[in-house]
Amino acid sequence: MxxxxxxxxxxxxxxxxxxxxxxxxxxxxxxxxxxxxAHKDALLDALVERMYAEVETPDPQRPDWRAELRRRAHSVREVLVRHPWSIALIETRTGPDRPFTFVHAEAVLATLISAGCSPRLASRAFVVLDSYAYGFAVQQVTMPSTEPGEVVTDEFVAAMQQYPSLVAVMGAVMADASYDFVAEFDAGLDLVLDGIDRWREAQLPAVTVGRKQEPRDLG
Amino acid sequence: MxxxxxxxxxxxxxxxxxxxxxxxxxxxxxxxxxxxxAHKDALLDALVERMYAEVETPDPQRPDWRAELRRRAHSVREVLVRHPWSIALIETRTGPDRPFTFVHAEAVLATLISAGCSPRLASRAFVVLDSYAYGFAVQQVTMPSTEPGEVVTDEFVAAMQQYPSLVAVMGAVMADASYDFVAEFDAGLDLVLDGIDRWREAQLPAVTVGRKQEPRDLG
DNA sequence: TACTCTCAGCGTACTTAGTACTCTATGGAG
DNA sequence: CTCCATAGAGTACTAAGTACGCTGAGAGTA
Incomplete structure (x- = not known):
């Protein structure tokens, strides 16, 4: 059912x-x-859980933690976009977390911890990663069209004209034949994973590589 | 009305x-x-627009682009959390974007461009920034409680026990008296802004600072 | 002043949806 | 063969969106 x-x-x-x-x-x-x-709401809860079941978990055992977290992030985005209704549902279901939430959190946190993150840092990294994946999915779903051969209405173009930066950006994007919105996800994901990697290194006492940034207090 | x-x-x-x-x-x-x-849906559209009106835009004129983008990101998160219903609404309103969307995009893109980003890079950075802010808001709203003096139910704790990393992380977080979920937003935002800054530098022909990463093709 | 045009608001009533309460049929255990 | 547990059916109530047509007050004009 x-x-x-x-x-x-x-x-x-x-x-x-x-x-x-x-x-x-x-x-x-x-x-x-x-x-x-019991009631329709319970069915909706079940749907959210069913959706989570499609998301791949990272394997903390594997050595390449970035690859694992990348795989999971992609999976999150794909599943949310494949079931766009779920994003709206998630927001309304605030209740105590479901089993699947635990399983996912455990897998991600374990992966981060075996990568050398402190628990405190793992918590932080987890939030950043998921924020990015969720937020990207929201934007992708909201977007009128994300197909490479994007169709834009005339009114849209007309309304846009008074915003020069917007015009410049749209122009640059449309001029780039290789542009693919979904591929942008990967670029941003690199940024996030790089950042987490830096946090990880900054937190490890031994190897201190040259950094321009002040090391932040990671708790 | x-x-x-x-x-x-x-x-x-x-x-x-x-x-x-x-x-x-x-x-x-x-x-x-x-x-x-015309119908209830139109009213919901108007509500989304009304919500956007509360979000501060960055000022492309000001020299400190990071401060401007940071201020906007905070504003996005605050407004979404202050009006939690709007997140669920946004997802269902896929129609052609509204005026306010244009205004915001213009302000952010202009800020990025005057910071030295190419239009192509500005597009990418905008998506990453907004993904983070939206996603964080989704998580914050979904979370049972984000108050510093967080209340956790016994069942929750009991169910958690079988997940060691989760236990470790929750323990570390609760042990940290200064922990504040909303403050985590700022940490992640630093990560994102740092990453955008790196993209920006990598893209500028002149100053090439030492980097461990291969420069990526930014189009 | 009288006439009319416009537009905010009203009343009625139909449709769709969630669901409470009660009844029935079926299939397996004793 | 009997009995009970359980899936499913039927009826009917309530809430909510909204189509359609009416009314009355104010503004502009002859």
Missing amino acids: VEAAFELADADGLDALTIRAVAARLGVKPMSLYRHV | VEAAFELADADGLDALTIRAVAARLGVKPMSLYRHV
């Missing part, structure tokens, strides 16, 4: 996800669903 | 935001609202 609801949300969006529609998809009468869920 | 809806959403959340409730707050009958908006 969660599966039916999941497919329905994917196909027709959150608005189309009604108890009645889910029942119809299962060839069953609406009220029969309440044998299996 | 948008104002009344805005206050209602802040006070009681999105679910309580019904046409009927807004009308009641205005001392008016429900159908009267349809004199002013």
Whole structure:
């Protein structure tokens, strides 16, 4: 039943996800669903959990922690974009975290810790990584179109004209045939992973490499 | 009327935001609202725009671009958290962007460009910055409690026990009396701004400082 | 002054959706 | 063969969005 609801949300969006529609998809009468869920909200909770189940976790055992975290970040973005309704859902479900949340947090934190981060730093890095992945997904989903052969309406272009930097940027982006919004994710991810790596090094007592930045207090 | 809806959403959340409730707050009958908006969705659009209006824009004229972008990022996070319903709304409003979106994009891009970024790089940096701010806000809003004197339920603690890294991290965080989730935002923001600064330098032909990383192709 | 045009607001009523309460049928355990 | 647990059905109530048509007050004009 969660599966039916999941497919329905994917196909027709959150608005189309009604108890009645889910029942119809299962060839069953609406009220029969309440044998299996307490109320619609519980079904939505289950959907979020179902969505999390698609996200790959990093493997703390593997030596290349950056590759692991990169893989997970990509997975987060992909899954959120594949199920755009889930972003809106996540925000409304504030309740005590679900099992899957724990599993993910554990995997990511363990990966960071075996990479040499202190627990305190791992916490910080985790938040930065996830913020980036979630936020990128939000932007990608919100964006009118992110296809390489992007279609822009005339009004859009007209409205844009009075904003010179915006025009310059759009021009540069459209002139770049290799531009791909999703590829931008990877670039930003490098930035974040590099930054975490620097934090990691700064925190380790032994190897102190030349840095322009003052080492920050990492707690 | 948008104002009344805005206050209602802040006070009681999105679910309580019904046409009927807004009308009641205005001392008016429900159908009267349809004199002013085509349908509820249009009202929600207006709410998103109203929310954006609270976000400070950076000033491209000022010399300290990092300070400007930092100020804006803080503002984005604050406003989104102050109006938590807006995050869920944003995701569902995919339509052609609104005036305010243009204004913000222009200000941020102009700031980046006058800091010495190419338009192509400005585009990339903008996405990274906003991803971080949005994603952080999503996490903060989702979190059960982010108050310094955080209250954790017993079940939560019990369920956590089987995840050693999670336990270690929670322990480290709770042991740190100065820990403040919102302050973590600033740390991550430093990471992002540092990274953008590096991109900026790498892209400038003149000053090439020693770097461990291969310079990436920034287009 | 009288007329009319516009527009904010009203009332009624239809539709969709969540769900409380109660009843039925079926299949397996004793 | 009986009984119970459980999935599903039926009915019906409530909340919410909104189509449609009406009213009354104020502004501008003859």
